[in-house]
Amino acid sequence: MRVLGIDPGTLNLGWGVIERDPRGRWIHRGHDCLRAPQRQDFFVRIAELGQKVGELIDLHQPQVAVIENIFLGKNVDSAFKLGHIRGICVAECHKRGLEIFEYSPKVVKKQITGSGSAEKTLVRELLYRQLGIPLDSGKTLDASDALALAFCHIMQDSVRQRIRKAEL
Amino acid sequence: MRVLGIDPGTLNLGWGVIERDPRGRWIHRGHDCLRAPQRQDFFVRIAELGQKVGELIDLHQPQVAVIENIFLGKNVDSAFKLGHIRGICVAECHKRGLEIFEYSPKVVKKQITGSGSAEKTLVRELLYRQLGIPLDSGKTLDASDALALAFCHIMQDSVRQRIRKAEL
Numbered sequence: 001m002r003v004l005g006i007d008p009g010t011l012n013l014g015w016g017v018i019e020r021d022p023r024g025r026w027i028h029r030g031h032d033c034l035r036a037p038q039r040q041d042f043f044v045r046i047a048e049l050g051q052k053v054g055e056l057i058d059l060h061q062p063q064v065a066v067i068e069n070i071f072l073g074k075n076v077d078s079a080f081k082l083g084h085i086r087g088i089c090v091a092e093c094h095k096r097g098l099e100i101f102e103y104s105p106k107v108v109k110k111q112i113t114g115s116g117s118a119e120k121t122l123v124r125e126l127l128y129r130q131l132g133i134p135l136d137s138g139k140t141l142d143a144s145d146a147l148a149l150a151f152c153h154i155m156q157d158s159v160r161q162r163i164r165k166a167e168l
Numbered sequence: 169m170r171v172l173g174i175d176p177g178t179l180n181l182g183w184g185v186i187e188r189d190p191r192g193r194w195i196h197r198g199h200d201c202l203r204a205p206q207r208q209d210f211f212v213r214i215a216e217l218g219q220k221v222g223e224l225i226d227l228h229q230p231q232v233a234v235i236e237n238i239f240l241g242k243n244v245d246s247a248f249k250l251g252h253i254r255g256i257c258v259a260e261c262h263k264r265g266l267e268i269f270e271y272s273p274k275v276v277k278k279q280i281t282g283s284g285s286a287e288k289t290l291v292r293e294l295l296y297r298q299l300g301i302p303l304d305s306g307k308t309l310d311a312s313d314a315l316a317l318a319f320c321h322i323m324q325d326s327v328r329q330r331i332r333k334a335e336l
Contacts, residue, residue, distance in 0.1 A: 043258045043262060043268050044262065046255055046258065046259070047258055047259045047261075047262030047263065048262075050255075050259045051259075051263065072244045072245070072248055073244070074244060075244070076240045076241070076242060076243070076244050076247045077240070077247075079244045079245075079247045079248040080247040080248065080250065080251040081251065082251065083247065083248040083249065083250065083251020083252045083254070083255060084251045084254055084255030084258065085255055086251070086252055086255070087214055087218075087251060087252030087253060087254070087255035087256045088255045088256055088258075088259045090211045090214065090215055090256075091214070091215045091218045091219075091256045091259065091260075092259075093215075094211060094212065094215030094216075095215065095219065100211050
């Protein structure tokens, strides 16, 4: 199962693609951050970020997408803006037949570090170690957050599958 | 100029397409409401509504899209959800090269009735009269709201063009 993680943002959008082969070995396909020029019109910016997400899917051919499900807080404008880019990502994934999952940052952190309130840099460090990515790879936290989402889904899915098998 | 108006919603999405010929006569291409089954998963629902918007653009070939710009209020969850479908509509329009404009319901109402706080049914009645659409056409307010957005843009654009010409 090849999984695309997406950390959506209207200026910086993190993405990461990993898979696990039948022997349980991790294969890291890539992770990085898409950036949109802030001076661009909001509509153009989000539409172009979405187009790039579509191109990433076409390139890496994941079967599953995992999108960060954040706690919204009280800022209506931010939630509205974030909704736009999230919707576009969902549409790009659905259009290409990907199954879509959501995890909150807390669940992802807990999966990787054992604590739902761990520092982002610690999450990254432990994630990179598991996947064999050099710690000085120079990627942003948006990029590693996205990869962590994909990692979390694969881990949780394998637990769910083991439970299902045990029940049969 | 052929214009697509969009009144975005995550369950009912209104659309309307009109144009004005060089002699100033209105040509009504169609208006209606796209519906998504409420029982469907939110992601599937918005992605499929977005796909239908794309199909409408391919069918009617508008050059301009006008999307309702609502007052958000205080409900973060609604703003977040509405953001999703709005973002998807924006992306579908941008992908096909449409220029995108926004108007608030107040501006649209004022353009059509002379008052920014007019009843929706009055807006519809006056709009239909202008466009020669039977009052009993059976379309929902989402559909007529979308058509009103397109109408408002064409009217405002023609004023802008006249001002530009007068300045030359």
